[in-house]
Amino acid sequence: MKKLRVYEYARELGMTSKEVITMMRRLGISVQNHMSLVDEEARAKVEAFFAEVRKKAALEKLREEKRQAAQVQASTATATLPPEEPSAEGAKSAERVQEERAKVSQIERKTQPPVREDEEEAAVRATKAVPPEEAAEPSGAELEGSEEVGETVPPGGARVEGTTTQTERVASGKSAAESEIDLSHLKRKRRRSRGKRKAERPAAPPAPEGQTPAAPREEREATRPAAAAEQKTAEVPEEPAAVPSAPAASAPAKPELPAPRKRVIEPRKREARPAREARPESPGAAAEGRPSREARPAGRRPAARKLVVPKPPAEAQEEKVERRRPHTAKKEKAPEAEVSKKERKPGKKGVIRERLTEILDDFTGAETDVVEAAPARRRRSKPKRRAAQGEAERAQARPDKVTLGDRITVAELAERAGLEASEIIKKLFLLGTVVTINQEIDFDTAALVLSDFGIEAERETRVDVTEFEAYEDEDAPEDLVPRPPVVTVMGHVDHGKTTLLDAIRQTRVAAQEAGGITQHIGAYQVEIGDRKITFLDTPGHEAFTAMRARGAKVTDVVVLVVAADDGVMPQTVEAIDHAKAAGVPIIVAINKIDKPDARPERVKQELTEYGLIPEEWGGDTVFVPVSALKRQGIDELLEMILLVAELRELKANPNRRARGVVLEARLDRGRGPVATLLVQNGTLRQGDALVAGTMFGRVRTMTDDRGRPLKEAPPSTPVEVTGLEGVPEAGDAFMVFEEEEARAIAKARAERRRERELARTRIDLENVFDRLQAGELKEINVILKADVHGSVEALRSALERIQVDGVRVNVVHAGVGAITESDVNLALASHAVIIGFNVRPDANARQLAEREKVDIRLYRVIYEAIEEIERALKGMLEPVYEERVIGTLEVREIFRISRVGTVAGCYVREGKVTRDATIRVIRDGVLIHTGKIASLKRFKDDVREVAAGYECGILLDGFNDVKPGDVFEAYVLEAVQRV
Ligand SMILES: Nc1nc2c(ncn2[C@@H]2O[C@H](COP(=O)(O)OP(=O)(O)OP(=O)(O)O)[C@@H](O)[C@H]2O)c(=O)[nH]1
Secondary structure: OOOEEHHHHHHHHOOOHHHHHHHHHHOOOOOOOOOOEEOHHHHHHHHHHHHHHHHHHHHHHHHHHHHHHHHHHHHHHHHHOOOOOHHHHHHHHHHHHHHHHHHHHHHHHOOOOOOOHHHHHHHHHHOOOOOHHHHOOOOOOOOOOOHHHHHHOOHHHOOOOOOHHHHHHHHOOOOHHHHHHHHHHHHHHHHHHHHHHHHHOOOOOOOOOOOEOOOOHHHHHHHHHHHHHHHHHHOOOOOHHHOOOOHHHHHHHOOOOOHHHHHHHHHHHHHHHHHHHHOOOOOOOOOOOOOOOOOOOHHHOOHHHHHOOOOOHHHHHHHHHHHHOOOOOOOOOOHHHHHHHHHOOOOHHHHHHHHHHHHHHHOOOOOOOHHHHHHHHHHHHHHHHHHHHHHHHHHHHOOOEEEEOOEEEHHHHHHHHOOOHHHHHHHHHHOOOOOOOOOEEEHHHHHHHHHHOOOEEEEOOOOOOOOHHHHOOOOOHHHOEEOOOEEEEEEOOOOOHHHHHHHHHHHHHHHHOOOOOOOOOOEEEEEEOOEEEEEEOOOOHHHHHHHHHOOOOOOOEEEEEEEOOOOOOHHHHHHHHHHHHHOOOEEEEEEOOOOOOOOHHHHHHHHHOOOOOEHHHOOOEEEEEOEOOOOEOHHHHHHHHHHHHHHHOOEEOOOOEOEEEEEEEEEEOOOEEEEEEEEEEOEEEOOOEEEEOOEEEEEEEEEOOOOOEOOEEOOOOEEEEEEEOOOOOOOOEEEEEOHHHHHHHHHHHHHHHHHHHHHOOOOOHHHHHHHHHOOOOOEEEEEEEEOOHHHHHHHHHHHHHOEEOOEEEEEEEEEEOOEOHHHHHHHHHOOEEEEEEOOOEOHHHHHHHHHHOOOEEEEOOHHHHHHHHHHHHOOOOOOEEEEEEEEEEEEEEEEEEOOOEEEEEEEEEEEEEEOOOEEEEEEOOEEEEEEEEEEEEEOOEEOOEEEOOOEEEEEEOOOOOOOOOOEEEEEEEEEEOOO
């Protein structure tokens, strides 16, 4: 026969693995867990046990039925026969005994399933000659079956005694038929084994005297709880001496039990007996809620009751509660709660499981006092309960939220979260990660583990002390006051930007302060009534975008100058794109309206194509016709600027330390570093210590755009300051600090900037894929420049159609003409790649692109451009490497070293040689070898590089055929832009 695992066997028996394991252990079968194999011997033991149990159950049922039938008969007999005729009664009894023995034999022979319930009951009734005393006496291990047992006994029929629980369960509506269906296959099994054993079994015991006839079933059931409980308390362990007088009765009541079971049982029996004997008689049934003895018809009171030593109410109650509880149930639960639980009528499976649990508990302790057993159980579960209590307390003490850094050791996590390190290790193990207590885990893993304990993990927000934001608290709304808007003027070449800026300044400044000397400090302020506007004095979008590329958001409003006689030109479009990219509103100044060929309506018309629709046409763009030259429309333009700014609700808090941006900076021979600062928030004061970019400074002098000294500069004020220790870069942010703090921060920022510059990676088509993969990019920004408008549009639409895995190409700006510095700045600010079709970058643009590592790709065929972008998105683009010769060396001497090779003694003629360079060996103008350097030494020391004019020793990797006079050309491979 195939060996089964415990769980399979359990399934076969209709029990849980746990139940089977408990049962097997109690039967003395060694079993580890649900995966243990169940051998033949073990199975035989289990089956023998089931058979035994079932036999006992049947016998007990017979006894019960018989006892009740006998009571009825006895009462009839007493009425008709004089009591002094014992012989006649005895003869009758003997007759009945014979009859019943025959019936018992008949039952035992029944091996053909299914046995109908009535047959079984009849059989059971037929063997009811066992005296009640005996019913209370059989071996503890053999489970006293009651009627319900026969009906609802779980697989194996392991139910032993008619306990209160059982009876209540029957009363609670568990029908015999239900159980019958459920367990029929097991019953059949039991019957078969019973049939086998039949030969060994003695006949049923004779009926005792004085038994009352069987009561109606309902009545019996009603009395059963008390009776059963009482029987239980009166049960005597398997001791032949306790078996009542009828000789025939003793034998069937004491079938041989499997030996292992006895071994298990014995210690408990010994414990149990004194306790039970010591128990005082107490009529506690009523108190226990069981039908009271007094309430029952006296005639039907079983004789067994005489032997009953009822438990005190408290004990009995405890027993009841205990027995109802499965092992795992919470002991703290009040008995009332248990009762109500019981009233909920457990499902069929629940009933079976519960009963099985009881059976297994009682398997060795049927005769054992339950009250005695209960403390034992409590003792067993105490550590568990304590552990559970401890766990509950610890859970309460745990924080709801724990703040963690990027990494944390298990031990530290346990400490912070109020957990045991072992719990964390266990959880991680279940998650598939094996860690030790001192091992570090990352934030995500820690968060996952903590979530299992209901603890939220919060990531520590690290303050970058080099970022000014770290020192900036949010302003309270009540501290904010309106500030002047900051305006940038943009437009195509010669459309009149400078003239307009001059016109504004001169109009306003001249009007206010005749004779005032204006200075070009990069920005100026004009006053309109009590309001002010700050203009950035650097026209064009180059400065604007250069600023933005440095992270400075300076401009609130863009004035787009379009010459009415020229209309929309490439730089007009560029300016629109730049402003839009920065999210800054545009006011269109249609300039040169004084010119006869001015066609302002055409300008409006053309601009609609770029989304700038005049208000009178239903759009929201303000158009102001002006003549910069003739100073016309200037006031209207300023009014409109104020209006647009008002809508933006530009506000700042003047009552805090100043923060802003460096607009311009230069080194003045006489004054040292001079910088134009735009105060964006707070008020800058003379004497303030500040950090501008990476420079520390103290405001020594502060002047406005007209050269007037200022003590204080509120928000939106441009000022020229001296006192900086170095020249910051335009676009750098500045902020005021305490002097010491300012010095430290300036130093830290300088350090940080160096690191950033080293690590700076700009978008290029080679890293696009990696950055897409890393989730850093969602789309790829492109700046498109081509020779003719047709090409621009063709490329634009082709690129915009490319879509790889949901990633799109976003054309930030497209235009006709060479790639300019402005394009590179825009690419820098918008993290874009520049694509040139039949155009080239001008010298400035090339330099800036090289310096800022902006990727410029040039194509002559549209198809190539599209293919390359597609390949970049798919991560298939191979970087292009280029050789760069770094030095030339001359071999002057050679040294052959055994087990090392030939070392070339070289003189570096030009450039340098580095350890990672590749060497081309050239002899008489012919290349004879190319390979890596195995070792580069100056005298005896390994060195990284050797400069021109020095000698060195070079050992080539895998090449020893070096001769004096050879020329070594050292080069490195560099990934280059595909320009
Ligand atoms: N008739 C007329 N000419 C103007 C007007 N505004 C500017 N101009 C002329 O247009 C020319 C170019 O003006 P600028 O102010 O230098 O133009 P810009 O946009 O600053 O030019 P760049 O600095 O080269 O980008 C000059 O000769 C101005 O005199 C105007 O309103 N009417």
